[in-house]
Amino acid sequence: MAAVLPLLPERQRAAPRPALLWALGVAAVAACAVTAALASVNEELYQPAVRVLLVWWVTLPYIFAGIVAWRRRPDSFFGPLMIFAGFVTQLSVLQWTSQPLLNTVGQLCDLLVAAVWLHLFLAYPSGRLAGRRPERVVVIMAYIAALGLQIVILLLGGFNDLHLLTVVKRQAAAEALQNVQLLTLSALALVGVALLWWRWRSLPWWLRRRPAQILINCFSLTLVMLAALLTAGTFQLPGFEIIRLATFTAAGLTPLAFLAGLLDARLAKAGVGELLVQLRTDPARDLEELLAQALRDPTLSLIYWLPQYGSWADQDGNPRALPAPDSDHRVTFVKQNGEQIAALVYDAALGDEPELVEAVSAAAGIALENGRLEAELRARLQELQGSRSRVVEAQQNERRRLERNLHDGAQQRLVALALELGRLAEQANNDPATQDRLKRARSEVAESLDELRDIARGLHPAVVSGHGLAVALESLAAATPLEVQLKTAGLPRLPEQLEVAAYYVVSEGLTNAVKHAQANRVTVNVGVSEETLIVEIVDDGIGGADSERGTGLRGLADRVEALNGRLRVWSSAGKGTRVRAEMPCA
Amino acid sequence: MRVAIAEDSVLLREGVAQLLTDADIEVTARCGTADELLTRVAEDLPDAVIVDIRLPPTHTDEGMQAALTIRRRYPEIGVLVLSQYVEVALAMQLLADSAEGVGYLLKDRVSEVKEFIAALRRVADGGSALDPTIVSTMLKRHRSSDPLDSLTPREREVLELMATGASNAGIADAMVITQRAAEKYVSTIFTKLGIPATGSESRRVLAVLLFLRS
Numbered sequence: 001m002a003a004v005l006p007l008l009p010e011r012q013r014a015a016p017r018p019a020l021l022w023a024l025g026v027a028a029v030a031a032c033a034v035t036a037a038l039a040s041v042n043e044e045l046y047q048p049a050v051r052v053l054l055v056w057w058v059t060l061p062y063i064f065a066g067i068v069a070w071r072r073r074p075d076s077f078f079g080p081l082m083i084f085a086g087f088v089t090q091l092s093v094l095q096w097t098s099q100p101l102l103n104t105v106g107q108l109c110d111l112l113v114a115a116v117w118l119h120l121f122l123a124y125p126s127g128r129l130a131g132r133r134p135e136r137v138v139v140i141m142a143y144i145a146a147l148g149l150q151i152v153i154l155l156l157g158g159f160n161d162l163h164l165l166t167v168v169k170r171q172a173a174a175e176a177l178q179n180v181q182l183l184t185l186s187a188l189a190l191v192g193v194a195l196l197w198w199r200w201r202s203l204p205w206w207l208r209r210r211p212a213q214i215l216i217n218c219f220s221l222t223l224v225m226l227a228a229l230l231t232a233g234t235f236q237l238p239g240f241e242i243i244r245l246a247t248f249t250a251a252g253l254t255p256l257a258f259l260a261g262l263l264d265a266r267l268a269k270a271g272v273g274e275l276l277v278q279l280r281t282d283p284a285r286d287l288e289e290l291l292a293q294a295l296r297d298p299t300l301s302l303i304y305w306l307p308q309y310g311s312w313a314d315q316d317g318n319p320r321a322l323p324a325p326d327s328d329h330r331v332t333f334v335k336q337n338g339e340q341i342a343a344l345v346y347d348a349a350l351g352d353e354p355e356l357v358e359a360v361s362a363a364a365g366i367a368l369e370n371g372r373l374e375a376e377l378r379a380r381l382q383e384l385q386g387s388r389s390r391v392v393e394a395q396q397n398e399r400r401r402l403e404r405n406l407h408d409g410a411q412q413r414l415v416a417l418a419l420e421l422g423r424l425a426e427q428a429n430n431d432p433a434t435q436d437r438l439k440r441a442r443s444e445v446a447e448s449l450d451e452l453r454d455i456a457r458g459l460h461p462a463v464v465s466g467h468g469l470a471v472a473l474e475s476l477a478a479a480t481p482l483e484v485q486l487k488t489a490g491l492p493r494l495p496e497q498l499e500v501a502a503y504y505v506v507s508e509g510l511t512n513a514v515k516h517a518q519a520n521r522v523t524v525n526v527g528v529s530e531e532t533l534i535v536e537i538v539d540d541g542i543g544g545a546d547s548e549r550g551t552g553l554r555g556l557a558d559r560v561e562a563l564n565g566r567l568r569v570w571s572s573a574g575k576g577t578r579v580r581a582e583m584p585c586a
Numbered sequence: 587m588r589v590a591i592a593e594d595s596v597l598l599r600e601g602v603a604q605l606l607t608d609a610d611i612e613v614t615a616r617c618g619t620a621d622e623l624l625t626r627v628a629e630d631l632p633d634a635v636i637v638d639i640r641l642p643p644t645h646t647d648e649g650m651q652a653a654l655t656i657r658r659r660y661p662e663i664g665v666l667v668l669s670q671y672v673e674v675a676l677a678m679q680l681l682a683d684s685a686e687g688v689g690y691l692l693k694d695r696v697s698e699v700k701e702f703i704a705a706l707r708r709v710a711d712g713g714s715a716l717d718p719t720i721v722s723t724m725l726k727r728h729r730s731s732d733p734l735d736s737l738t739p740r741e742r743e744v745l746e747l748m749a750t751g752a753s754n755a756g757i758a759d760a761m762v763i764t765q766r767a768a769e770k771y772v773s774t775i776f777t778k779l780g781i782p783a784t785g786s787e788s789r790r791v792l793a794v795l796l797f798l799r800s
Contacts, residue, residue: 404645411670411693412595418697419601423608426699442697449694453671463673466639466646474675478799481726 015074021067024083028063031090032056038096045096046241054245055093057252058113062086065255068262077127078120082255085116095162104163108150114185114226115139115146117251118192121219125212126348130326135195142188149181179234186230189223196220215261218254225250272356272363279367287364287371288315291344294360299329300346304372306379312343315371317378334361334368342368385564392562396460396500403460411452418445461503469499473506473526480510485523494533498583501559502526502535505567508552509537509579517541517577528585533565535581545571545579553579587710590615590630592623592649593638593668602636602696609703618642620652627656627663634664634710638693639676650676657688664709668693672717674724678799681714685791689715689751705751714751714788716795721749724798733779741778744771749794753787 035055039048063086070079092113094106119142122135129136154165158174200216225247232240275294279287292300303312303320312320323329323345334342344361361368425438456462464472470488477484493499506524513519519541526535545553553569560567565583589611593599596618603613615626620641627635635656639649653665657680666689667680677690689709695717696702705715725734725746737745740761747757758768772790776783781797784790 407640407645407670408595412598415670415693415696416595416597416601418694419598419605422697422699422702423601423605426608445697446694457671462640463671463676467650467673467676471673471675471679474678475673478674478727479723483727 016070018071021071024063024067028060028086028090031087032059035059035090035093038093042096050245054248055089058248059086059089061252061255062089065259068259072262076125078123078125079127081116081120081123081127082258085113085120088113088116098162100162100164104154104165107154107159107163108147111146111150111181111185112143114189114230115142117222117226118142118189121223121254122192122195124215124219138188138191138195142185145181145184145188149177149184153177153181182230182234186227186234189227189230193220193223196223212261215254215257218250218257222247222250222254272359275360276363279364286315287367291360291364294363295344295346295357297346300344302342302344302368302371304342304368304375305340306372306376307339308376309379313375313379315375315378317375317380317382332357332361334365336365336369341372385562388558389562389564392559393497396497400460400465403456403462406452406456406459407462411449411456414445414449414452418442418449421445461500461507464499464503465496468493469502469526472499472503473524476503476507476510477524480514480522482510482514482519483521484510485521487523487525487527489527491526492528494528494585497563498533498585501563501565501583502533502581504559505535505556505579505581506537508556509539509577512545512552512577512579513537513539513541516545517543519576531585533581533583533585535579535583537579538576540576542573543571543575543577544573545569545577556581587634587707588612588614588632589706589710590617590623590627590632590635592617592620592635592641592652594618594640594642594645595638598638598693605696605699605702606706609699611703611706620648623652624655627660631660632663634666634687634706636666636668636706639667639669650679653680657683661687663687664706664712665689666691666706666709666715668696672720674720674799677716677720678795681716681792681795685714685716685751685788685795686786687712687714687788690720691715691717692719704756708751708753712788713753714791716750716791718746718750721746721798724749724795727798736778737775741771741775744768745775745794748772748775749791749798751788751791 032055036052039045039052042048045051062082066079066082066084066086068079069076069082073079088109091109092106094102095110096106097103119129119139122132122139123129129139151165153159153174154163155167156174156177157166157169157171158178196216196219200213225243229240229243229247231237232243237243272294275290278290288300288302291302292298301314301320303314303322305311306313306317309319312322314320322331322343328348329345330348332344332346333340334344342361344357346357421438421442425435425442428434428438461472463475470491473486473488477486494502506526509524510522513522517539519539522537522539524535524537526533528534553567557567560581560583563583565581567579567581569577569579571577589606591599591602591606591613593602599616599618603616606613614630614632615623617623617626618641620637623635623637635653637649637653637656639653640646641648641652649667649669653667656663657665664687665680668691669676670693672690672692680688680690687709689705691702691705695705709715725742734742734745743761744757747760752760754765754768754772757763757771758765761768773783775781776790779797781790781793784793
């Protein structure tokens, strides 16, 4: 393999420690207890029991779904983000106490949860916003509105006197600013809905799956309700409490839909059974295609790890690189007996169903191992091919160099010598003996020149490099004592390697027709079709040529194969000989 | 007569120049590259140029291109192309439009001083000079129902001389016959091969070549 890619798989993010997850779970429960306690001592709270239940409803599902998601998809930030959203809600509850410091924290977090939700929904499924500019802008603006403006409002002495941040008392300004804040956040929530739907629409059909669809619906519903709630809060519309109830209900549904999606992905493993059946009944089928079908991702590619080359390769043995970590494709590595043998590269949107990917790759285990061996074999063949063509190329370069040296050296000197002898003969006296010796010397030189010419021409057909294949073949045809019909119409100039190989194919084919085939007529067709140079020589001779026996034809086959082409000879007795070479031009 | 030479081997270039000087031919330019030749020819028009087919920088077809350019730009200048190899296809390219004032010879021919000078003069005078190997190569081709088969050995000899550009006088000299006998041979050959007789000697070169190639 020409390019060795020392590419080792990205290390996957380690799963969080169970102790941490347990601690988070316990903290969530404890926080809920604190919420209940705070509600019970706060006398101003309207419908305290309902408020507590609502807070639990938007806290516990988030934190527990987040814990499950984090444990199962350590790569994704979605789990931690969900946990964060749950605890932020809990923190905002602290405003129910009159203890100044805790109350300040609670008031700071009052609207933060709206921004975190927006962040969470727009970052689905990876939990990251990298490479998604509009989403990023919306989320950053939401954080500025929810937290930045909140700080300013508190500094202006907004809301009440329970917090510690009041610097100046500007009630009117604080209220105006609060209206701006609420309207901004509600507008951003609506923009978020638009972005969600725009992204959904732009997904290819095969990625628009049902669980994801339900989840996107939940996100959208929550955001729309949030916008309504914030607007209602701004204008103090009636029915605020009912809208709050509906908003929190919708928000709490989201993590449940997410969990249902995880369950559905597990159920989808049932489709793996079908894959197993197909692998067994039709082992020769394209594995990549089968896997693409099983995972419903037409862009899926299957690459194999070739330890000897320290490189990844496709099933034909061509070097392949793993996708970059921030690309829109993800990788799942397939291991067998502790060694990685292959990797599935699939659309990042499938990243929310890693169980399915893993189940599919496990099911394909044996077939993958076979595929890897095959890829390795192909890579070796390619390597062999490469070294063979390098040998042929080096040989050809050397022969061309020798021909050049002969032409510029010995041949020129001999011509100069012949010229000098010619001049001598002109000027010498008319002594017959001298003239005779000069004449003999001149014919010696002429013969040497003829021999050198043959040698040089055998080394390298300079006319091919100098004037192109069509011209060279025309001369070749003209020099063949047979009726040669040559068709080279529309033949472009090609790389020298190809032109020379084609020249030798025709030359050998014509020689064969003259010497062995007892042919009367030969047709030579040379042309380029679909990026392939096709050379065909057909004679009407006795046939019986054999590319294995005749060294001429065997040597030709080597030359053609070294250029990734192939040479075929049809030569049944009495039916003439057809030699056909096909060489890729690219 | 005035002649410009383009040949990258100094040894050969000086040898040819010497040869021409010996024959009282003025050498107007001695060039090593095709570009130099084109420049010098433009400055001082010679009667003929001698061009090596392989010239720097790539040693592929620079000389050939220069020859074709001169033929196109200055039809009155005779162009004699020299090469280590002669190729039928290149001969046909050189003579594509007409065989007037053009020659294509193996480099070896410079040793036959008299013949070489004669060929050069012929080319400068608007005649032609084709290397005998080209003609004999083309004659070797076998055709089914070949009209060439109807020629006698003497007539074939005349055909070869004619195709190399020899005049009737030249043919008579070479075959040690009278000029009238040579003329008679020529017209018999034309009749046998079915080539319409043409007046000028260079036009009949082309006619014979085209016949041989068909």
